[in-house]
Amino acid sequence: MKLTYSQYDLKLRHTFTISRSSRDISPVVLVELEHEGIIGYGEAAPSRRYGETVETVQAFLSRLDLKQFTDGFQLESILDYVNGVEEGNYSAKAAVDIALHDWLGKKVGLPLWRYWGLDPSKAPLTSFTIGIDTPEVIERKVREAEEFPILKIKLGGSNDEEIIRTIRKVTSKTLRVDANEGWKTKEVAVEKIKWLEQEGVEFIEQPMPAEDLAGTAWVRERVNLPLVADENSLRLHDVPSLQNAFDGINIKLMKCTGLREGLRMVHTALACKMKIMIGCMIETSVAISAAAQLTPLLDYADLDGAILTTNDPFDGVKIERGRLMLLDRPGIGVTKKG
Ligand code: MG
Numbered sequence: 001m002k003l004t005y006s007q008y009d010l011k012l013r014h015t016f017t018i019s020r021s022s023r024d025i026s027p028v029v030l031v032e033l034e035h036e037g038i039i040g041y042g043e044a045a046p047s048r049r050y051g052e053t054v055e056t057v058q059a060f061l062s063r064l065d066l067k068q069f070t071d072g073f074q075l076e077s078i079l080d081y082v083n084g085v086e087e088g089n090y091s092a093k094a095a096v097d098i099a100l101h102d103w104l105g106k107k108v109g110l111p112l113w114r115y116w117g118l119d120p121s122k123a124p125l126t127s128f129t130i131g132i133d134t135p136e137v138i139e140r141k142v143r144e145a146e147e148f149p150i151l152k153i154k155l156g157g158s159n160d161e162e163i164i165r166t167i168r169k170v171t172s173k174t175l176r177v178d179a180n181e182g183w184k185t186k187e188v189a190v191e192k193i194k195w196l197e198q199e200g201v202e203f204i205e206q207p208m209p210a211e212d213l214a215g216t217a218w219v220r221e222r223v224n225l226p227l228v229a230d231e232n233s234l235r236l237h238d239v240p241s242l243q244n245a246f247d248g249i250n251i252k253l254m255k256c257t258g259l260r261e262g263l264r265m266v267h268t269a270l271a272c273k274m275k276i277m278i279g280c281m282i283e284t285s286v287a288i289s290a291a292a293q294l295t296p297l298l299d300y301a302d303l304d305g306a307i308l309t310t311n312d313p314f315d316g317v318k319i320e321r322g323r324l325m326l327l328d329r330p331g332i333g334v335t336k337k338g
Pocket of ligand 1: 178180205206230231250279
């Protein structure tokens with residue numbers, strides 16, 4: 001099988017700010033895996049949080065020798081090989097995993113959700129993300145997001161109270177809060193969450209720095225909102241260790257190396273009686289449509305990465321009033337735009 005890849009710069013509709021960074025362009029690496037005349041699409045959206053850039057993704061992909069594999073159904077062997085080439089490189093590994101799954105679905109002529117026996121009508125609603133910003137911009141973004149029934153609000157900067165007050169002036173819809181590790185002490189986290197309990201918030205994502213798992217467990221004993229791990233929940237082996245500090249996990253293909261491990265995380269979290277969310281980075285419809293295949297198994301979805309951009313080169317899963325419309329197309333269900 002033959003792997004090719006190239007950088008693609010996704011343009012953001014609005015400058016996107018979270019507690020640790022701000023940007024207008026988000027570069028990704030698009031991947032094509034060709035075998036027996038079928039092309040599988042994949043994508044890596046590298047995250048600096050995990051030491052990744054477009055350059056590290058391309059360097060990793062250049063080291064792969066997929067020509068040694070002649071049977072495209074041998075996902076376990078192929079992905080075990082990819083995983084073993086070097087530590088880390090989660091998003092580059094996810095790109096290969098997504099492309100292989102897309103290839104496999106196309107080869108058997110089935111959407112992955114159907115191949116896995118899932119009912120697309122069970123997919124949860126997806127939230128729409130509002131980044132950290134000034135009250136004027138926040139208000140405009142909330143109005144623009146009118147069709148979305150659930151908003152995910154980025155906090156953990158210097159103006160949390162102002163952001164929530166601004167949003168609550170405009171809408172009473174359900175909010176989910178993502179602090180992106182921005183509350184640096186357990187006392188601050190408890191204080192913020194206690195206040196958010198009165199503001200119609202459904203859960204809190206990653207309140208504290210990932211390295212302070214004990215602090216997060218301390219917070220969890222003192223608040224009434226569920227806590228969902230994101231920066232603490234990278235790969236399969238992380239899941240059991242999070243049971244005391246969090247009520248749920250946020251799975252992202254770009255952290256967990258793709259659909260194969262993502263599916264294992266779902267089952268592990270179920271065994272741990274944890275809630276399961278699937279999230280995304282700023283991504284094209286390739287990675288978003290891949291992640292969407294798993295959603296009928298999950299409690300929460302946050303798959304707005306592609307709709308935050310203006311130049312998505314692919315057509316894939318559609319979002320209508322927050323509903324993820326899984327298509328009856330083989331593989332991950334994407335086509336290149338003309
Ligand atoms: Mg998050």
